[in-house]
Amino acid sequence: MARMRMNQAxxxxxxxxxxxxxxxxxxxxxxxxxxxxxxxxxxxxxxFGPLRVRDTPIAEMGFMGAAVxxxxxxxxxxxxxxxxxxxxxxxxxxxxxxxKFNYLSGGTVTVPMVMRASVxxxxxxxxxxxxxxxxxxxxxxxxxxxxxxxxxxAYGLTRAAIRDDxxxxxxxxxxxxxxxxxxxxxxEGIIPxxxxxxxxxxxxxxxxxxxxxxxxxxxxxxxxxxxxADVIDLQTLQPWDAETVLNSVRRTGRLATVxxxxxxxxxxxxxVSTVVAEAFGDLQAPPIRLTxxxxxxxxxxxxxxxxxxxxxxxxxxxxxxLATGEAPAHWWERDGALV
Amino acid sequence: MSSEVLxxxxxxxxxxxxxxxxMVEIRALEDKVRGLxxxxxxxxxxHTCQGQEAVAVGVAAxxxxxxxxxxxxxxxxxxxALGLTPLQVCGExxxxxxxxxGGVGGSMHLCDMSVxxxxxxxxxxxxxxxxxxxxxxxxxxxxxxxxxxLFGDGAANIGAFHEGINLAAIWxxxxxxxxxxxxxxxxxxxxxxxxxxxxxxRAGGYGIxxxxxxxxxxxxxxxxxxxxxxxxxxxxxxxLLEMKTYRYAGHSRSDTAPYRPEGExxxxxxxxxxxxxxxxxxxxxxxxxxxxxxxxxxxxxxxDAAVEECAAAAAPGVASMFENVLV
Numbered sequence: 001m002a003r004m005r006m007n008q009a010x011x012x013x014x015x016x017x018x019x020x021x022x023x024x025x026x027x028x029x030x031x032x033x034x035x036x037x038x039x040x041x042x043x044x045x046x047x048f049g050p051l052r053v054r055d056t057p058i059a060e061m062g063f064m065g066a067a068v069x070x071x072x073x074x075x076x077x078x079x080x081x082x083x084x085x086x087x088x089x090x091x092x093x094x095x096x097x098x099x100k101f102n103y104l105s106g107g108t109v110t111v112p113m114v115m116r117a118s119v120x121x122x123x124x125x126x127x128x129x130x131x132x133x134x135x136x137x138x139x140x141x142x143x144x145x146x147x148x149x150x151x152x153x154a155y156g157l158t159r160a161a162i163r164d165d166x167x168x169x170x171x172x173x174x175x176x177x178x179x180x181x182x183x184x185x186x187x188e189g190i191i192p193x194x195x196x197x198x199x200x201x202x203x204x205x206x207x208x209x210x211x212x213x214x215x216x217x218x219x220x221x222x223x224x225x226x227x228x229a230d231v232i233d234l235q236t237l238q239p240w241d242a243e244t245v246l247n248s249v250r251r252t253g254r255l256a257t258v259x260x261x262x263x264x265x266x267x268x269x270x271x272v273s274t275v276v277a278e279a280f281g282d283l284q285a286p287p288i289r290l291t292x293x294x295x296x297x298x299x300x301x302x303x304x305x306x307x308x309x310x311x312x313x314x315x316x317x318x319x320x321x322l323a324t325g326e327a328p329a330h331w332w333e334r335d336g337a338l339v
Numbered sequence: 340m341s342s343e344v345l346x347x348x349x350x351x352x353x354x355x356x357x358x359x360x361x362m363v364e365i366r367a368l369e370d371k372v373r374g375l376x377x378x379x380x381x382x383x384x385x386h387t388c389q390g391q392e393a394v395a396v397g398v399a400a401x402x403x404x405x406x407x408x409x410x411x412x413x414x415x416x417x418x419x420a421l422g423l424t425p426l427q428v429c430g431e432x433x434x435x436x437x438x439x440x441g442g443v444g445g446s447m448h449l450c451d452m453s454v455x456x457x458x459x460x461x462x463x464x465x466x467x468x469x470x471x472x473x474x475x476x477x478x479x480x481x482x483x484x485x486x487x488x489l490f491g492d493g494a495a496n497i498g499a500f501h502e503g504i505n506l507a508a509i510w511x512x513x514x515x516x517x518x519x520x521x522x523x524x525x526x527x528x529x530x531x532x533x534x535x536x537x538x539x540x541r542a543g544g545y546g547i548x549x550x551x552x553x554x555x556x557x558x559x560x561x562x563x564x565x566x567x568x569x570x571x572x573x574x575x576x577x578x579l580l581e582m583k584t585y586r587y588a589g590h591s592r593s594d595t596a597p598y599r600p601e602g603e604x605x606x607x608x609x610x611x612x613x614x615x616x617x618x619x620x621x622x623x624x625x626x627x628x629x630x631x632x633x634x635x636x637x638x639x640x641x642x643d644a645a646v647e648e649c650a651a652a653a654a655p656g657v658a659s660m661f662e663n664v665l666v
């Protein structure tokens with residue numbers, strides 16, 4: 001075990017994989033000399049040199065394509081998209097090339113690349129640098145999607161992503177880079193993709209979360225008065241761990257997904273539809289989704305915090321659900337909310 | 340299959356007569372394919388390369404099977420020049436299990452890694468940065484392989500072209516970027532989309548060599564690619580080659596190319612890459628007029644047989660839809 005910040009855990013994970021496998025290379029904007037704008041590649045250039053650790057031009061389409069070509073021919077590139085919004089100009093390479101190469105080669109070509117990206121609101125970066133954008137990738141077969149929620153699983157999931165033979169998108173909440181925590185390092189710290197974690201257990205409701213909302217759920221359930229929650233950190237969003245979620249809901253009888261993304265098209269809708277179809281008879285209340293509203297991420301500090309689903313909001317919604325047995329209104333739909 | 344593919348590749352690499360025969364084979368299959376679509380025997384669309392055969396065989400002859408090739412959806416000719424059989428190509432076009440990826444891809448999606456052909460690209464320009472990445476693998480691993488991107492004139496105006504070549508240039512990657520300028524980007528003549536006469540001139544913007552090549556001459560294509568590949572293998576970085584060629588057919592199955600000025604096709608056909616290369620080999624004494632006739636007849640028969648075999652082959656079953664999605 002080692003105590004480290006989340007950005008340090010990510011750099012440690014990459015370094016450990018680079019030591020284990022000479023095919024692992026790292027490139028992205030300012031990841032080498034500057035060690036990454038969020039310091040997620042600290043020490044890599046010094047230890048592994050400029051052949052394996054490279055700065056790129058500000059040209060995501062180009063270097064994401066290079067990652068596809070490098071991965072298809074034998075390397076294991078780890079690329080960094082500084083802000084996930086920049087993936088917009090490179091999306092073709094991830095979802096239309098990388099994710100389809102195994103299929104379009106009759107299974108003869110694998111694309112073991114990792115696309116790391118910082119995601120999410122909370123740092124006052126404005127609406128073009130504060131989104132989560134899982135919805136750009138969910139529903140793209142052939143692509144795995146990981147959401148890290150702290151130093152421990154950032155280390156373990158990043159190592160697993162680099163070892164995976166599929167293209168993997170690893171989404172890192174920007175607001176958590178400086179968060180400290182205990183990390184299990186070494187191969188025993190590797191966390192398999194496709195499996196959820198249960199950072200808290202309880203009996204009254206299942207809170208399904210990922211990325212930044214894990215802390216939100218833990219804070220809400222930790223302070224809860226009169227109820228306890230099974231908190232399920234999905235860790236991998238695609239493919240997600242339906243078995244763990246269903247087993248939990250069958251026991252608690254209630255489900256809330258807690259998502260940083262806007263309500264419409266959010267990943268929680270998939271969770272809810274599967275739970276309703278598979279565990280309908282076990283439900284004691286309608287499943288609910290706690291998300292951001294369908295708006296742009298506001299800039300001002302108070303508005304930005306209002307935008308994000310908070311621990312208080314989770315507690316309020318869950319409390320109402322438990323008290324009434326009915327789905328409470330979203331905060332932005334309530335009388336007086338927009339004054 | 341793989342040994343036959345490699346043998347076909349080796350033939351093109353070592354024997355100019357085989358290059359001639361391969362061009363005839365490509366033309367024969369492409370003509371046949373257009374016919375199959377016209378008769379409604381094949382589902383979907385197709386993009387054929389009649390008129391551009393010299394580029395295909397010249398490139399394949401100059402590269403090694405271990406070199407990586409990123410090719411476009413107008414790729415039947417390149418695939419066959421690289422060594423894929425008419426059965427593999429036609430099987431894929433017709434969606435049969437004998438196709439190069441088992442019939443799940445269709446006309447735009449060929450692949451055979453035994454001769455370096457990565458999954459062909461149906462997105463314009465997408466293969467350019469991917470070739471840079473394949474060249475990165477060679478550089479990091481210290482091999483002397485090169486990576487080649489083949490793309491059309493239309494791709495020279497998409498961002499991936501700029502980003503991919505720029506990256507290859509600053510990293511001094513062993514890549515050769517080959518533009519097949521067939522005069523039309525889909526339905527639009529090049530002059531309406533591109534403000535310069537020679538795409539090769541753009542090489543100067545990346546500080547790399549650029550060269551205009553007569554893409555109707557298989558010998559000149561071969562020489563230019565071999566030279567650019569040798570430069571890349573020796574660590575001197577990427578090049579941009581522009582092959583001036585001509586697309587005899589329309590953009591895709593449904594396009595009859597009514598936009599083409601009168602007389603343009605006839606003018607290009609006077610320099611048909613197959614006729615002129617055949618005449619040269621006859622003049623050099625490598626082939627006789629009789630050989631030319633025999634090659635035409637025997638190749639047509641071989642291609643017809645391959646098409647018949649494809650037509651009789653099985654289509655992939657439902658299970659194939661669920662295969663090779665995740666590793």
